[in-house]
Each structure stands twice: as C-alpha cells, then as structure tokens.
Amino acid sequence: MVSGIPLFPEQASTLAPEVDNLYFFVTAVTAFFALLVVVVVLVFAVKYRDRTGEKVGAPIHGSLPLELGWSIIPFFISMAIFAWATLVFFHIVRAPDQTLEVYSTGKRWMWRFQHIDGQAEINELHVPLGRPIRVIFTSEDVLHSLYMPAFRVKADAIPGRYSSIWFTPTQVGEFHLFCAEYCGTRHSGMIGRVVVMEPNEYQAWLSGGGSGMSMAARGEQLFQQLGCVGCHLPDGSGRGPSLLGKYGIQETLATGATVTIDDTYVRESILTPQMKLVAGYGPVMPTFQGLVNEQGVMSLIEYVKSLPRTGGPPAAAQASAAGAPAAAPAQGPR
Amino acid sequence: MPDALAAHAEPHGHAHHPALQHHFQTMAQQQEAATLGMWVFLVTEVMFFGGLLMAYLLYRVWYPEAWSEGSLELDIRMGGFNTVVLIGSSLTMALAVRSAQTGAPRATVRWLLLTIALGLTFLVVKFFEYKEKYDLHHIPGPNFVFEGPQKDHLQIFFSLYFGLTGLHALHMVIGVSLLSVITWMAHRRRFSPEWYTPVEMSGLYWHFVDIVWIFLFPLLYLVDRAHQLS
Amino acid sequence: MTTTVLPRVTYLNVRTTVASWLLTKDHKRIGILYLLVVSFAFLLGGIFAAGVRIELTTPEGDFVSADTYNRLFTMHGVAMVFFVLIPAVPAILGNFAMPLMIGARDVAFPKINLLSWYVFVIGFLFTLAAMLFGGVDTGWTFYTPYSSQASNSNVLLTGIGVFIAGFSSILTGLNFMVTIHRMRAPGMTWFRLPLFVWALYATSLVQILGTPVIAITVLMLALERALGFGIFDPRLGGDPVLFQHLFWFYSHPAVYIMILPPMGVISEVLACFSRKSIFGYSFVAFSSLAIAVFGFLVWAHHLFVAGISPYSAMVFSFLSFAVAIPSAVKTFNWAATLYRGAIWWRAPMIWVFGFIGLFLVGGLTGLFLASLGLDVHLHDTYFVVAHFHYIMVGGAIMGYFAGLHYWWPKITGRMYSNGLGTLAAMLVFVGFNLTFFPQFILGYLGMPRRYHAYPEEFQVLNVLSSAGASLLGIGYTLIACYLLYSLWKGEEAGANPWGATGLEWKTQSPPLPENFAQTPIVREGAYEYAKRETKVA
Incomplete structure (x- = not known):
C-alpha cells in the first residue's frame, strides 16, 4: 500500500497551485538563507579553528553598513512574501459570486453535510467537478475545523457562528476531509472523504436517494x-x-x-x-x-x-x- | 577573624543601618530597589485586571442593552458609599506614610488603624451587596435567574461583575492583612525617617487598589445609567 | 590535577543541611533548586513524549486508547511549556549566573526569589496531582468551550497549577528587572552588560506584562468550569474565541520568554569560544528588546482560520513578518562574530553550532506560517508542530544545554568529559532533525496535529520521526550520565577554565557564598578578548 515516501499532497482545486507556487517560492528563499548561514558558519568554524584555546580573535566590533544591509534586505524580501501571501489569502477567503452551496454542521465526532437539493450525508461530501463549491458550516458543541488538504482550504467551526470555505475541484476522485481543531477523545476519528464527480454523475447521485425535499x-x-x-x-x-x-x-x-x-x-x-x-x-x-x-x-x-x-x-x-x-x-x- | 570582618565591612566603609540588608551597598540603593520593585509589581497588577477589562470591553460593545440593564441592577448607594470610603482610606493612608516620614510613630499607628477600619468597612458593605445578589439568584451559574430577554447576556455581565469586584475584594483582603503587619511593626517602633520603606510600599499598593475601584465603580455601576434615565 | 582540591569555602559547602538548602536565599542555590525540579519535569515530559511517539509508529492507534493518547500529548505540552521551557534558562542559569555577571552579591529581593521557587513547586505539585489523578486532555492550549464544558479530565487542577506557576514567573521577572536596574557593580554601565543580561532584561519585560494576562484567563476558565460563569460560553452569547485572544496575548510572548534567554546564552558562549567581541553588540542587545515588544503585537497570527476578519489577519501577518527581522539580525551577527575569530571547539561551542542550525530552520519556517496564504493550509497540521519544536527544543533547549555546559564548571567546580559533551550535542542534533524534519513534510501533506490515528500513507514519515525521537532520548540520557559523573570524578575546573571575560569567571569555582570577596569594579565592555592575552586557568 505504502510505496515510497510521499512528499507532496495532491493538487485538486484551483487554489492548490496558487498556494503551492507560493510554497515553492518561500521554500526556495528560506532554503537559500539557511544554506548561506550554515555554510558561512561551517567555513568560519573550520578556517579559524584554534586548537589551543590560547589565541585571541581579531578586534572587530561590528559594521553598521553590513548590519543595516542584513536588516533591510530581509525586510524587503519578507515584505514581498507578505504581499504575495496576502493576495493568495484573499483568493482563499473571498468566494466567487456563483457558488454551489452546501451546509454543514460539525459535532463530536462527525460532519453532517446538507445539500440544498435535500440530500444529507455524514462524513462524506459529494461535489461536482469544475464548479465553485461553498461550504457554510458551524459547530453544535465545541470548536472544530473543516480541513480539506487536497484543496488547501480550512476554517474553524465555531459554535454560534458561521464559517465558510470555498474551492473549485479540478480532479475527479476521493480526497481527505479532516477535523483540524482538537475536539476531544475521537478527534482523529472525525474524518471523512470528499468525492469529486463528473457533473453528470453528480446529477445522477443527487437524484438517487435523499429526502427529495430541497x-x-x-x-x-x-x-x-x-x-x-x-x-x-x-x-x-x-x-x-x-x-x-x-x-x-x-x-x-x-x-x-x-x-x-x-x-x-x-x-x-x-x-x-x-x-x-x-x-x-x-x-x-x-x-x-x-x-x-x-x-x-x-x-x-x-x-x-x-x-x-x-x-x-x-x-x-x-x-x-x-x-x-x-x-x-x-x-x-x- | 578580625581580618575577615574587616574584609566583609570594607565595601560599606561605615557602620550601617540595622535595616540595611547584606546584599545592598547603601540604604539609598535598597530604597530605590524596593520602590522600583513595587512599581513593576503594580504594572503586572494592571495587566492582571486588564484581561478581565478586555472581556468587559468586548461584551460592552456587543451587548450594550444588557450592560445598561445590568448596571441598573447594582446598588448605586452601596457602591457610591464604598467609593467614598475607599477615597477616604487613601487619604488616611497618605497621612500614615507622612507620619512615618516625619518620625511620628503614634500618628502612624493611628492613621494605619483608621485605614484598616475603612478597608474593613468596604468589605462589610461589599459582603451585603453580594448577599443581596445571592438572594436574587444573580450569582452566575446553573442557578442564575433573571427575568427578561437579556438573561443570557446579563449572566455574562454578572460573571464579569463578580470577576472584577471579587478580584478587587481579594486585593482589599490582602491589603488589610498587609497593613495589619505594618501597623504592628509601627507599634514596635521599627520605622524611622531613615527607613520607612514598608509603610511607603504598602501605601503604593493601597492607592493602587483604590484606583482600581475608581475605574470599576463607573464601569459597572454607572455605565449607561444616565442613558437609561433620560 | 591528580587530586581534586576545591576552594575551602564555597556556596555549596558553607552549610550542608537540608534546611540550609530549603531556606536558602542565595541565588546560586536557588538556581540549583530550580535545576532539580525542572530536570524532573523534563524527564516527565519526555516520558509522555515517548508515549506519543510510540503510538504514532502505526496508523491504527493500537498502543494506547484515544483518550490516553490525548492525555499524553496534553501533559507533555503542559509539563514542557510551563515547567521546563519557561523556567529553564531564566530561573536556572539566570538565577545562578546573572547576579555574578553584573557583579552583585545577590538579586534585589532574595526572599522573593526563594518564594518564587516555592510558588513554582506548589504550582508543579498541583499539576502533578492532576496528572496522577488521571491527567488532562484539553491540549496545553485549554481552548474553550472544550475545556470549560466538554472535557471530563482534571482541567481545574491543571489550570490552578499553571495559574500558580505563573506567579513564580512574574516574581522572577520582577526580581531580575530590579536587579539589573539597581544592583550592577560600579562601572557596569548598560552597554557593558553581557548580552545574556540584556536578554534576561527583555524576558523579564515579557514576564511582567504577559504572565498576568494568562493568569487571569486561566482564572476565568476555572470560574467557568467550576461555578458556571459564562464569559466564554457560546450558549449565553459568550465568545469562545475571546479565550484564544487572551491566551495567545500571553502565550505568544511566552515563546520569547523561552527563546530570548537562550539567545543570550548563545551570545555569551559564542563570544568566549571565538575569543571575540559579539559582532554588533548594540544591534544584538536592542534586537532582544525589539523582539520582546513586537512579541506582544502578533498574538492573532494563531487565529488566522478562527474567524477573525481578513483585514486584521493582514495586519497581524505584517507584524509577524516584522518580528522575524530582529531574530534574523541576531543570526547574521552570530555568524559574523566567527569571522577571523580564534575558534576553540569545546563542548559548549558544539551546542551553539547545533543551536544556530536548528534555530535557523525554526525561524525560517515561521515565515511560512506568518504567510496568510500558506497558513490556511498549514494551521493545526504537523508543520506547526515541527516549527515550534525547532524553536523550543532546537532553539531553547539546545541553548539551555549550551549554557549548562558553559557554566557547569562554575556551578560545580568540576569539569565533565569534553568528548562526551561533544558527542551528546551531535546525537541530539541528528536525533532532533530526524524527529522533526519529517513533520514539516507531514504537515504540508495535510496531517492534522493531535491525531491518535492517521491515514496510512503518513506512516513512513511518522516512523522516521519516532526513530529520531529515540536517538534524542539517548542523547539527553547521556548528558545526565556524564554531568552526574563529573560531580564525583570530574577534574577541578579552576576559576576560569574557558578563559572567558565575564565577571562570573573572576571569582572562584564554585563561587563564594557572597559571590565576590570584594565588589568588582568594571572598566571595559563585556567581550574585550582582543585587549588581553587569553590564558586558560
């Protein structure tokens, strides 16, 4: 079942590539700085090694231009990351106008989904491919968090309030659905799957079963x-x-x-x-x-x-x- | 042995005050350390009440109606009386510090006793206020009773009322105990114009507890009262 | 060096009864009292962690029940955060070394210092009682309404323990702040202070301003749970998220209580073993203060997916990036300090190299979580777990051990095996990376934290992680072995075995009960290695 080590999650929504591109960029920037410092430290540590403990170092106390440089340059780089990440964030929290809405409630320890056409399901969510879906949800008891890693979306379910997530699935298949906010004994059992279907299959699924009342x-x-x-x-x-x-x-x-x-x-x-x-x-x-x-x-x-x-x-x-x-x-x- | 003593006494260079602790160099240093310590402590006290006041602020903005109804439920005569009592106790406390500073131990004891009496008065009045709330089932919890649509939000109001005034009353109890010890020390003539730091520090603490009440009284008793009467 | 002759009168042997220890007002002895309790808490927290890691070797959740698992990770967090990380460096190393470093005879309020320890122990006993009576299962974050309404575990006892221990932290911070202000030796100006003292000053600022807020928050939670107050109760219209705001207003700055003092330790050890002044002393000093102040403005980055408005999320994200800059500055300054130094590879320095590597990863991965677009995906996954362990264990605990190895000769008067000290540092470094690096990948794959059982595609990475944890355990055990061994068989250290410049090295090892025979007079900056010939005593 397990073949090799997974390194990267599936990209199954329009948001996923956006988030992943940002992730690659931040990884590249941070890896560069991490390697830079590690290499500098190792080179200095070896080059200036003194086995006796008797010598003293050079009388260097600092350098204002250098220090300003390595304060200001990281600042601008981090501002670039901040701007990009905030743009992606607003895509994640701002749903488009025309969404297919699904209502959901979390309670210990299950997710109940209610389609507007009437079907209700537990720990499973069927959605059509290619349509923006918006899940509106709350909690009936303690905090939960609705998390679908393949779509890169998550939001806390808070009793007394509505939260929502949206995504447009880009891949047919089954994906994980997790509760990400600790909610007690069977927190790790509050999981399920999102089933992305071709639109016609989804229609067929909708018409089969359910209470029939929207x-x-x-x-x-x-x-x-x-x-x-x-x-x-x-x-x-x-x-x-x-x-x-x-x-x-x-x-x-x-x-x-x-x-x-x-x-x-x-x-x-x-x-x-x-x-x-x-x-x-x-x-x-x-x-x-x-x-x-x-x-x-x-x-x-x-x-x-x-x-x-x-x-x-x-x-x-x-x-x-x-x-x-x-x-x-x-x-x-x- | 005399050598060791000489080495030990060397940093001071003069016979030192009996109240000077071993690890300080001078009385001035000891006094400054105590004062700074007390002020820093009061800063942490401000933050301590700050958490509750933050909750107060949030719900005050969310539920203004419940807040005005809640403030009308509180007994403004008892609260007002207690405010006057506490302000008076701050005056007597200040006079006690002044007496200690000028080296008048009998007056110090007298003013301290008066401060304690006023502090106890406050606590007794507070007790009757709490008792009234208890009789009316206004203690938050499963037995909370309140007629009207705002019941749930009033329970939050009363939670904060009891949280804030309870914490304040606890500070009063600590303050009264502290002053009792200080009074005993003053009675035993332990203070002098050169050294009366404990009196001064207790004074700072007492004034702080007083100021907290000066904030709590309008926030809890007077909030929206004028608005409600008009 | 054939016989170990220690100085005649030291703070250790001046009186030896148990009562003389339990009633001591000597900051050095109080540091050792903390060392004992914190080491016990560390062992306890480590055992809980072992339980967690064993459970996670298989996806099914078959080693312990879900309920037990939840209690294990909660108690691991509570023990480690409140009873190890927060007191470790300030209360152990700070208490021992700081008054010596500023040339004082003691802290400003020795009795309050002892009181802090007792308060700490009482808080710890409450928490221990909660653990013995079945533990607690809310997570160390105690989020409402789970903690106030749903949990069936000993939330109240644990909360009281944390509440009491908080006062110990406040009193220590107060004591240190006044000590640094008022107890410095003649000539010890602010800019001659060792950077460890600057770091402790910044820490005490956080302890004084932040800790009372968690205390009152836990008190509100206790009132809610015990008496049915309704401040966080959503059924009454209360806001459970308010708890998170108040909790993180303290608990984010608390991260700086944990990491600032180890950063100070790193500056000390680094300067000593490269025989150089710290590059950009004032930058490093002020970055400590900047971190302490900015640390209070970033709490809501823990709530990006908890329903706060996107615009306030934006502000908090910006501030979180801003607080990363002073930390980055410190790292660059440390690296630059090595340039043209005379680097002596002794055990404490190896711990410092480890610290720099791990803290770097921890700090940089913080940028991922500060990025709003990434945090939505990463929040509450193993990425967060890996990130804060890199900061708290990779950073704070590595720094703690660097300091312990650095000051151990001063504390005990004896040397430990340098080879074993180096080996332990390398074991911990490798074991740590093996444990926590896979968790970054797990996090991005989407594995949520606090999961007792998990989908089986995550198993390989979890097994790697557990394997690393066992290596970590061996490393920590090794430290305990050779340090204890040194107490009996260690060579006599001498006053200044490292050839360091600080005032603490100018007095004998172990120091006199009153620290210095004569009050020292300071005439130069903290790290003037270049001005004099270094001799190893």
Missing part, C-alpha cells in the same frame, strides 16, 4: 410549522418585517446601526430575536432557541435566501405564501 422547501415548511409566517407577512403588513428580498441587503436597526442581512444575522434573528431589531418593529418575537436545531436554522436561511428580491414570492413558495395566513394560525410559540 432545503428551501424544508425551510418553508419550518417557516409555517413554527408560525413565523403569521407575523412576517410578505406584504410587510405583519408585526414583523417582510422577508422578501431582504437577504444580502443593508437594513437599519432600532439602535440606528446598519447591518447586512447575511447568514449570521438571520441565525441571530431566529435564536436571539430581540438583540438586533430592525427599526420600526417592536420586541415581540420570542426566541426559537431549542425549538429549531442547527440544520433547521440552515434550512430557514436557505428559504430566506430563496425569496425573490422584488415582486411576488418564487414559484415554489408562491402557493404556500398565498395561503400562508390561513395555513398558519397564531399557534407559534409565544
């Missing part, structure tokens, strides 16, 4: 079951603001601050609704902490995202939105 649809179902729909009327006449087209825009809060409606804000609004009230609305919404789990929250977020910016609700949600007031009496938790 995340947005599940979110919509929850939206009704939990009674959200009774207040968040689509025309804005309810006790809570309409959610139509709110995702991604800026909203002014009661405190006067502005906030971008993103995954984290939607999550906070469900779990600690009175924290960041939108201007013009009273603190009437109860918390849904304990009534909806992390996956439910993610489905609700996906539902809010699926609501159109302007005009009527989307086709999928139209029917239910129209019948919403009737379908959801004021049964929600108070």
Whole structure:
C-alpha cells in the first residue's frame, strides 16, 4: 500500500497551485538563507579553528553598513512574501459570486453535510467537478475545523457562528476531509472523504436517494410549522418585517446601526430575536432557541435566501405564501 | 577573624543601618530597589485586571442593552458609599506614610488603624451587596435567574461583575492583612525617617487598589445609567 | 590535577543541611533548586513524549486508547511549556549566573526569589496531582468551550497549577528587572552588560506584562468550569474565541520568554569560544528588546482560520513578518562574530553550532506560517508542530544545554568529559532533525496535529520521526550520565577554565557564598578578548 515516501499532497482545486507556487517560492528563499548561514558558519568554524584555546580573535566590533544591509534586505524580501501571501489569502477567503452551496454542521465526532437539493450525508461530501463549491458550516458543541488538504482550504467551526470555505475541484476522485481543531477523545476519528464527480454523475447521485425535499422547501415548511409566517407577512403588513428580498441587503436597526442581512444575522434573528431589531418593529418575537436545531436554522436561511428580491414570492413558495395566513394560525410559540 | 570582618565591612566603609540588608551597598540603593520593585509589581497588577477589562470591553460593545440593564441592577448607594470610603482610606493612608516620614510613630499607628477600619468597612458593605445578589439568584451559574430577554447576556455581565469586584475584594483582603503587619511593626517602633520603606510600599499598593475601584465603580455601576434615565 | 582540591569555602559547602538548602536565599542555590525540579519535569515530559511517539509508529492507534493518547500529548505540552521551557534558562542559569555577571552579591529581593521557587513547586505539585489523578486532555492550549464544558479530565487542577506557576514567573521577572536596574557593580554601565543580561532584561519585560494576562484567563476558565460563569460560553452569547485572544496575548510572548534567554546564552558562549567581541553588540542587545515588544503585537497570527476578519489577519501577518527581522539580525551577527575569530571547539561551542542550525530552520519556517496564504493550509497540521519544536527544543533547549555546559564548571567546580559533551550535542542534533524534519513534510501533506490515528500513507514519515525521537532520548540520557559523573570524578575546573571575560569567571569555582570577596569594579565592555592575552586557568 505504502510505496515510497510521499512528499507532496495532491493538487485538486484551483487554489492548490496558487498556494503551492507560493510554497515553492518561500521554500526556495528560506532554503537559500539557511544554506548561506550554515555554510558561512561551517567555513568560519573550520578556517579559524584554534586548537589551543590560547589565541585571541581579531578586534572587530561590528559594521553598521553590513548590519543595516542584513536588516533591510530581509525586510524587503519578507515584505514581498507578505504581499504575495496576502493576495493568495484573499483568493482563499473571498468566494466567487456563483457558488454551489452546501451546509454543514460539525459535532463530536462527525460532519453532517446538507445539500440544498435535500440530500444529507455524514462524513462524506459529494461535489461536482469544475464548479465553485461553498461550504457554510458551524459547530453544535465545541470548536472544530473543516480541513480539506487536497484543496488547501480550512476554517474553524465555531459554535454560534458561521464559517465558510470555498474551492473549485479540478480532479475527479476521493480526497481527505479532516477535523483540524482538537475536539476531544475521537478527534482523529472525525474524518471523512470528499468525492469529486463528473457533473453528470453528480446529477445522477443527487437524484438517487435523499429526502427529495430541497432545503428551501424544508425551510418553508419550518417557516409555517413554527408560525413565523403569521407575523412576517410578505406584504410587510405583519408585526414583523417582510422577508422578501431582504437577504444580502443593508437594513437599519432600532439602535440606528446598519447591518447586512447575511447568514449570521438571520441565525441571530431566529435564536436571539430581540438583540438586533430592525427599526420600526417592536420586541415581540420570542426566541426559537431549542425549538429549531442547527440544520433547521440552515434550512430557514436557505428559504430566506430563496425569496425573490422584488415582486411576488418564487414559484415554489408562491402557493404556500398565498395561503400562508390561513395555513398558519397564531399557534407559534409565544 | 578580625581580618575577615574587616574584609566583609570594607565595601560599606561605615557602620550601617540595622535595616540595611547584606546584599545592598547603601540604604539609598535598597530604597530605590524596593520602590522600583513595587512599581513593576503594580504594572503586572494592571495587566492582571486588564484581561478581565478586555472581556468587559468586548461584551460592552456587543451587548450594550444588557450592560445598561445590568448596571441598573447594582446598588448605586452601596457602591457610591464604598467609593467614598475607599477615597477616604487613601487619604488616611497618605497621612500614615507622612507620619512615618516625619518620625511620628503614634500618628502612624493611628492613621494605619483608621485605614484598616475603612478597608474593613468596604468589605462589610461589599459582603451585603453580594448577599443581596445571592438572594436574587444573580450569582452566575446553573442557578442564575433573571427575568427578561437579556438573561443570557446579563449572566455574562454578572460573571464579569463578580470577576472584577471579587478580584478587587481579594486585593482589599490582602491589603488589610498587609497593613495589619505594618501597623504592628509601627507599634514596635521599627520605622524611622531613615527607613520607612514598608509603610511607603504598602501605601503604593493601597492607592493602587483604590484606583482600581475608581475605574470599576463607573464601569459597572454607572455605565449607561444616565442613558437609561433620560 | 591528580587530586581534586576545591576552594575551602564555597556556596555549596558553607552549610550542608537540608534546611540550609530549603531556606536558602542565595541565588546560586536557588538556581540549583530550580535545576532539580525542572530536570524532573523534563524527564516527565519526555516520558509522555515517548508515549506519543510510540503510538504514532502505526496508523491504527493500537498502543494506547484515544483518550490516553490525548492525555499524553496534553501533559507533555503542559509539563514542557510551563515547567521546563519557561523556567529553564531564566530561573536556572539566570538565577545562578546573572547576579555574578553584573557583579552583585545577590538579586534585589532574595526572599522573593526563594518564594518564587516555592510558588513554582506548589504550582508543579498541583499539576502533578492532576496528572496522577488521571491527567488532562484539553491540549496545553485549554481552548474553550472544550475545556470549560466538554472535557471530563482534571482541567481545574491543571489550570490552578499553571495559574500558580505563573506567579513564580512574574516574581522572577520582577526580581531580575530590579536587579539589573539597581544592583550592577560600579562601572557596569548598560552597554557593558553581557548580552545574556540584556536578554534576561527583555524576558523579564515579557514576564511582567504577559504572565498576568494568562493568569487571569486561566482564572476565568476555572470560574467557568467550576461555578458556571459564562464569559466564554457560546450558549449565553459568550465568545469562545475571546479565550484564544487572551491566551495567545500571553502565550505568544511566552515563546520569547523561552527563546530570548537562550539567545543570550548563545551570545555569551559564542563570544568566549571565538575569543571575540559579539559582532554588533548594540544591534544584538536592542534586537532582544525589539523582539520582546513586537512579541506582544502578533498574538492573532494563531487565529488566522478562527474567524477573525481578513483585514486584521493582514495586519497581524505584517507584524509577524516584522518580528522575524530582529531574530534574523541576531543570526547574521552570530555568524559574523566567527569571522577571523580564534575558534576553540569545546563542548559548549558544539551546542551553539547545533543551536544556530536548528534555530535557523525554526525561524525560517515561521515565515511560512506568518504567510496568510500558506497558513490556511498549514494551521493545526504537523508543520506547526515541527516549527515550534525547532524553536523550543532546537532553539531553547539546545541553548539551555549550551549554557549548562558553559557554566557547569562554575556551578560545580568540576569539569565533565569534553568528548562526551561533544558527542551528546551531535546525537541530539541528528536525533532532533530526524524527529522533526519529517513533520514539516507531514504537515504540508495535510496531517492534522493531535491525531491518535492517521491515514496510512503518513506512516513512513511518522516512523522516521519516532526513530529520531529515540536517538534524542539517548542523547539527553547521556548528558545526565556524564554531568552526574563529573560531580564525583570530574577534574577541578579552576576559576576560569574557558578563559572567558565575564565577571562570573573572576571569582572562584564554585563561587563564594557572597559571590565576590570584594565588589568588582568594571572598566571595559563585556567581550574585550582582543585587549588581553587569553590564558586558560
């Protein structure tokens, strides 16, 4: 099984060559300096060796030009590395606009992945080749870290917050998926695989199995079951603001601050609704902490995202939105 | 033997003060070392409280509503009374140092005793404040009770309240114990205008503990109170 | 040299009862007391490391259970970081040599110095108790919320131990800072101070400003775990990442507590055995201070993937590159010191050569981790493990042994075998590289740290690493053997066996209880080898 010593990981995403080129450059620079110093030390140590211990060295105390030189030159070299590395970093943290999103939760000791079309999987993630994928995730207990070495991406999963990584797979195959932040006894068992498939095979995989209900649809179902729909009327006449087209825009809060409606804000609004009230609305919404789990929250977020910016609700949600007031009496938790 | 003694006494060259420790050359050196040491110690104390204040700052920015609600929960009369008591104790402490400096041992003892009394007053008031919080189940932990939507964040507020004031109270206890020893030494006429370093050092410590409270009182009791009343 | 006649009265034989040791206020004896406890902690940490390395020879995780493995690497980290690396050079070598080097009779506060040792021992006993009652499994970093909520191990006891030991470090730093300010002999101006003293000064700055922050952080963690306070509890809206900020605000500068004093040792030994002044004395002196100050501004580079904003990550990455420069300057200055020297290859110097090689690799690989684009991939992998072991073991421990071999004749009055000292240095150098170089490759391959079991393609490199570790173990055991042997059979060293310039070599070996018969008066810089004829006493 083991043939020789592996020296280098597979490059399986568009980010991997970028990171690796930087790695080669930094390796070359540091190896040069390491060798330089080692050779200088060895040459001096041999050349000026005194076996008696009786002689004294030359009265040299320093040289300002030399010392300035070897302070300033490394400084500029390190600034070059810094600039390059920061550019690569911003590629790693800035996802492109059109990504295929996958939601995930980490808990001791497994990763659960939830595709927006409805499939859920444990410790396995199926993705299509060549499409930018964005994984949005959080933790249900302690810190974890989602790490896919072949794609050179990693981010910590922090309870109460969303993190994300993105990558575009460039190679079909199976790759490691690790938890990189120590999380207790079976930390080293919190591993799995990412399966990169040809797009058509991926489609086939998607349609086979799964609950058949998309995340947005599940979110919509929850939206009704939990009674959200009774207040968040689509025309804005309810006790809570309409959610139509709110995702991604800026909203002014009661405190006067502005906030971008993103995954984290939607999550906070469900779990600690009175924290960041939108201007013009009273603190009437109860918390849904304990009534909806992390996956439910993610489905609700996906539902809010699926609501159109302007005009009527989307086709999928139209029917239910129209019948919403009737379908959801004021049964929600108070 | 006389030779050895002579060699030993040589660096000093004069009969030295009984309080001069063996490893110092002069009284001035010993005094400077003690003062610098005390100031450096106070710097570490600032950093010690700094960690908690950093946490305070973060959550104050994140949860301003909980902070204003929390500050209203605290008893401003007891806190205010304690502030006055502590400022008064700083005055008596300064007078004790002054008396030691001018060589008035009886006055030194008197001012030190008064400082201790004020310090104990502070601790007794603090005890009743804590007791009230205990009765109201405002001690953070599994039994924490608070009505209202900010309950969780108020628990963080009270964690920091007890962390900060508890640490301060611990410093007060240490300060009172320290002053008791110093008072005993003053009573035994151990200090003189040439050497009263322990009195001065305890004074520095006492003033520091006082200043910490001067920060804690507005940060915990007064924060957002005006905002809330308007 | 046929009979070993030691000076008549020394600090070692002036009184010999156990009580005279346990109640001593002599900085030299306190240094030896630290040596005993730290050596025990080093042995303990080494045994834990052996457990870890044996487990990792196979991918399956079959030697110990996952839970035991987690406890082993945690206790290895706790013992080594808090009870070996932080006290090793300052509290052992610093305590012994620093007052001698500045021509003082003792540190400024001898009683507090003894108190520091007792505080250290009490902290160590708490931690030891935690280990005996089953250990702790949070990693030495104690990250919340795992440590505050999930772990079933002795987090509280360990935390209290670390908290108490922290005060020992604070008090030592305070004592040293005041000593260096106020206790210098006449004529010992700041720029005549040996560089080891400069390094200790910079270290005490870090100890004074940084250690209280970890103390309060661990206290908050203890309150959270024991009483259910909620400062880091995400369920209450608390921020678990705040713990990491506070933790690294200390623990990154703590790396400089570990490495600055060994760097000072290197300057001493290097100057002595090349019979030259250190090239660019003031650059080296000020780089110590620069490292201590910048060290406080880089903590968040441990959090690049912990959800901090990309822009603050950028700032911290920049500062992390900046702090690398003074370290690089030191290395170049050391290399340049050798130029046209008269280099005497004695055992301490061989340790210095080893230090330079390993510290170089450790420092340069730090650049990889400071690079944002690379750190995303490398964070929490074996690359990080390899990097900090190169700094802490390759740097700090090699420097510690260089210093121990350098001052051993002064401490004990006896010489050890130079051949064995050289052999041990080479064994440790080779063993160390074999242990930790493969881990850089493992890290880039993507093997996460703290893994009990791992995919089997990583096995070959792990076996190499474990093989190297056994070599390391042999090397360290060898040191203990010949140093102990020298206590009985070592040749008499004489006052100045290396022909060194420092004040500590002007008094007898072992020194008088009061250090100097007469207060020395200093008339020249620290390393004026060129001005005089060097004679080996």
